[in-house]
Amino acid sequence: MFENLFDIDPAASEARLREQIEQLERLKSAAAAAQARATAAWREKRHAAEAGAGVPAHNRGRGLATEVALARREAPQQGGRFLGLATALVHEMPHTLAALEAGVLSEWRATLIVRESACLSVEHRRELDARMCADAARLTGWGDKRIEAEAKRIACELDVAAVVDRSAKAARDRHVKVRPAPDSMVWLSALLPVREGVSVYAALKHAADTTFDDRTHGQVMADTLVQRITGRPAGQPVSVMLNLVMADTTLLGDDEAPAWLQEYGPLPAAIARALTGDAARDAATKALLRRLYRHPRSGQLVAMESKARIFPKGLATLIGLRDQTCRMPYCNARIRHHDHAVPAHRGGPTSAVNGLGACEACNYAKEAPGWSVTTSEVDGQHKAEFVTPTHAVYRSIAPPLPGPPVRRTSVIEGRLSIDLVTFDAA
Incomplete structure (x- = not known):
């Protein structure tokens, strides 16, 4: 059925190309079904092996979701969804699995069905x-x-x-998050109970419906949201804490190397200078500078060490700026933990080289039996190697900070602020 599907003939008719796309889509669904079967089988083998080794039932399979996500080259936080989907399809929902295997359902639509049935008993x-x-x-x-x-x-x-009971429990998962959007914008989203979420939207819509100026309806809603949360009109500097890293030459306008804003990523030099300029001009805010030094070739921050078992604030901030996001491969989550690659109880030092920025889920996953993590710094590049219980090896390298590596880096403090000790390349 799928013979010669990967040979694309530019001279083929439009009808043939459409047929090829349809067949490839069915192949994707069939592959997803096969992945689900393999994932469920992997889970059974892992649980059986750990049961034989005397691992308590509540600890069996710990870290497996992360391994599944890594094998799929997905963010580790998605691993739980993949594992749950596979378990439900193979053991409880054979018709949905068959529809996926036949190409009637995509993997996402099968996920929607499984998700909506998650609160039910196995029989239901x-x-x-x-x-x-x-x-x-x-x-x-x-x-x-x-x-x-x-x-x-x-x-x-x-x-x-x-x-109804699931809906009541879902309120505990309410949260707000931010993620980068194109053109130096961000998506700010909130997961709220339906009553509160609809009320917030209705209030913003009412403000827009009763405002008449040159702004669009959406612009008024966005500006009202900013004003009601910060207490200041949109566009006016607000005293908040942001981590903005940029070369001093960029700050002074000698070049246009991009800056780096924590929780966002690369930021055009002109916008970064505008942020610092806003802070400098506003009497209620301030913009101070601290000098950091980077490796002359890799562009990464240089090492610091501490005799403390827990990473002190300055060293933790250095690791956060160096790693930018969780260091587990494919993970884009924000850093929640500053952890020892080689644990302190096994003699691992509290240092930048042995330190890793990690999200909560990935940090706990790599503590499961069979995992090991090692780090190194070669020619100024900080490298981490993760080995899973099935002996798969995944590597990650810390990204360089913005700007030419040979120049110094300034961290803007105050309104754009972090608490960081000054250090040099020695």
Whole structure:
């Protein structure tokens, strides 16, 4: 069925090219189903091996979700979703798995069905699976929203109390996050209970509906959000803590090397200078400088050491600026922990070389039995090597800071502030 699918003939007819795309899409779904079967089998083998080794039931499979994500070259935080999806499809939802294998469902749409059934008992989940996907042909033409809505409807019919209970518990997961957007913008998003979320949106919409100036409806809503949270009009400098790193030559306008803003990433030089200029001009804020030194070739910050078991604030900040995000390969999560690659109880030093920035999930995952992490610094490059219980090896190298490596780096403090000790390359 899938013969010669990867040979693309530019001279083929449009109909043939469409058929090829359709077949490749079905192949992707079939591959996802095979991945699910392999993942479920891997989980069973790991749990059996750990049971035989006397590992307590609640600790079995620890770190496996991270291994699954790494094998898929995905962010480790996604590993739990992949593992849960595979377990549910193989052991509890055979019709959904068959629809995925046949190419009727994509992996994401199968995930939506599994997600909406997660609060149900195994018996109810199997019933939802049969009602939803036993006749897979009826799913043809259904989009994400319809798949999700139908799964929700069936779940409510089977056990509305479980659905309501899950909604009540979901409020504990409320949070706010920020991620980079194109053109020096950011996406600021909040996961809120429906009542609060709708109320916030309604308040912003009302402000926009009753404001008449040269701004668009969306611009008024965005500006109102900023003003109500910060207490200052949009565009006016606000006393907040930001970590902005830039070369002194960039700060003074001698070159246009990009800066680096924590929680965002590379920032054009003109915008970085504008941020520091705003802080300098506003009486309620301040902009101070500290001098850091980088390796002349790699562009990374140089090492510091401490005799303390816990990373002191200055060293932890250095590691955070050096690593920028969690150092586990493929992970883009913000750094929550500053951890020893070689644990302190095994003689690992509290140093920049042995230190790693990690998100909470990845830090706990690498502490599972069978994992090992080593670090090194070669020619100014900080390298980390992660070895999993199945002996897979994954490596990551800390990214260089912005600007030409041979120049000094300034960290802007005050409104754009960090608490960092000054150190030199010695």
